[in-house]
Structures are given as C-alpha cells and as structure tokens.
Amino acid sequence: MLLRGLTARENLTFFARFRGGASDAVAGALADWGLADRADRPVETLSAGERRRASLARLDAEAMPLVLLDEPFADLDEDATTRLAAAIGRASEDGRAVLVATHGHHELDGKGARRVAIAVGGLVTA
Amino acid sequence: MTAFARIGLVASRELSAERRQPDGVVAAVTFIAVLVLLESLVVGPANAREATVAAALFWIGLAFAAMVVTMRSFDRELEDDALDALVVLPGGRDALFGGKVLALATMLALVALVGGLLSLVLLDLALDLPIHLLLVVVVGVLALAPVVVSDVVLALRLRARAALVPILALPVLVPQLVAATQGAAAALTGDATAALAWAGLLASFAVVYTVIGLTLVPVAIE
8 A cells, every 4th residue: 555665654644645634643653553763764675564554554644534444454463453453443433434354353342343244245243 | 635736746756756766767768868879870870860860769769768657657556556545545546647647747858858968969960949849848748648647557457568558559649759750850950830830739639638538547547
C-alpha cells in the first residue's frame, strides 16, 4: 500500500491530505506504531514488518469512514497484533465501520466486535 | 479538496518518488542522448542537419522516452499494491490520470530540454525562431503525455505490456509525431506561420486526448 521512493511519513501524509484532512495526525500515528525513528527513510529500505506497520498506521492517520482489513493479523508479531487490535478498537469507538476478515478467534476480544463465522462458503454463526 | 488539488497532489507524489529513484528519467535522458549521438553517424552529417530529419528523430526519441518513464512509474505503483491504495480513494482514479499526465509532462520537458540542447549543439542546427520552437515542444509534450499514460493504463495488467505499449501507442501517436516534427522543422527554418499552425494542431490533440483519457482511464482501471 506504500509507494516506493517515498518515506513512510510522505506516504501517510499523501493519503491524509488526499482525503482533505490535516496531516498533523501522521507523526502521532507513526510514533504509536513504533516508527518514529524510521519515518523519514524511504519505504524500500524498511523491513517487511516495518512496511506492514507503516501501512497499518494509516488507520490512525486518516479519518477513513470505512475500513476493510483482510487477514490483517497475519505475519504480525505479538506487539504489532496488540497495537492493531487497539487501533481497530479506537476506529470503532470513533464511529467508523470496520470489517475484518480473519482466521484468528481472539484478537478482537473485548473490542465490541460483532463476530460472524463463515465456513465452506456458508454462514455458520452470526 | 478540489479535483485540481488532488491532481496536483498525485503529480507532486510522483515527482518526489522519481527524484529519489530517477530510474525512468535517467533511462529516458540516456536514450535520447544516445539517439542524438548516433543520428549523424547513421544518416551522415549533412542529412542529420536537415531540419525535418533532426526534428523527426528528436520526437520519435521523445515518444519512446515517454513510454519508458510511464511504464517505470506504473511499475512502481504496482509494487506493494500502491496503485490499489490510490484508486479506492474518492476521486482517486481521475487524480491518478491527471497527476500522472502532469508529472510525465514535467519529466518529458526535462528530457526534451536535454535532447533538444544536445541536438542543437552536436548537430550544429540553425535555430531561426527559438520561441516558436519552445512553443511547439511544450504543446508537443502536452499532446504526448495523455496518450502514453492512457495506453500504459490499458495494458497495465497484461504480462506483455512492455511489448504492447509501443505497438498500441504508436499508431495513435503518428499524427502527433507528424505535427510535432513539422512544427519543430518550421521553427528551425524560420517559417513562423507554419510553426504556429502546427502548434495549434498539437494543442488540439492535447485537449482531445486529455478529455478521452479522463473519460476512459477511470473506467479502465476498475
């Protein structure tokens, strides 16, 4: 989700400004995701995990009304998983719609998420 | 945010990325410089100084340079799904086309400046109407950019796009290359009326293909 050749800060600022919002939240979002000291490096010099965190920091940097996340917890370490669950909880509390497709069962416990289980193409529980 | 502001934002992002990783512009400048250097060797010094020959090779080189820069730009967008992140934004598709055209035109202007100066110096071309030549180059670049960007977008998901882009683009570009060549040759030889007439035709091409691109690309990139 990030354009190579730009830094993590430039990428997040671009998306925030494109939506017509202020870019003030970008620095805070990068710091919250542990990227304050790497924010001004081109994204292609970041590790795969850091690029993933920079992409997910968009959750906090932009006022997007609808968030669609497909397997967002895959390949994340424990710390990043906790951060992401907290960010999803904050987005939900802000009144934003968040739809998460995941194989995990417990990452969003306590975040007020409504759980829908799908198996073999059919609805199992709702 | 207005549509023009979004286009400016995408163009600015594009130029920033190209400034950090100038692969496309460096390849295009090298390509056009080698073409100019080879020109007098291949066609002979007398023929190379013919205004029409020099102008034709310059514009053919610039057309291929535009394809190189644009394909590199979209290759960068396809890495890490950066393109998808942009097109899902409200107004993202229109801004993508407008921003790419604006950024490409800016980069092509730089390539044209280098290629044009090399042609004038190395081929020792006489230049009777420099302002008219500048006008032809500016509108010629503006006429090239929307066609090349539209073409690259249409071939974006194809595996053989490096081969298909020139095949698809060149038939559409022929009238523009003829107009740009004749306009530049007229400016070199001091025919002001012809230079302005060809510049007007190129400006019409620029408007028509920008409108077609703005209509076609947002749907094609679905």
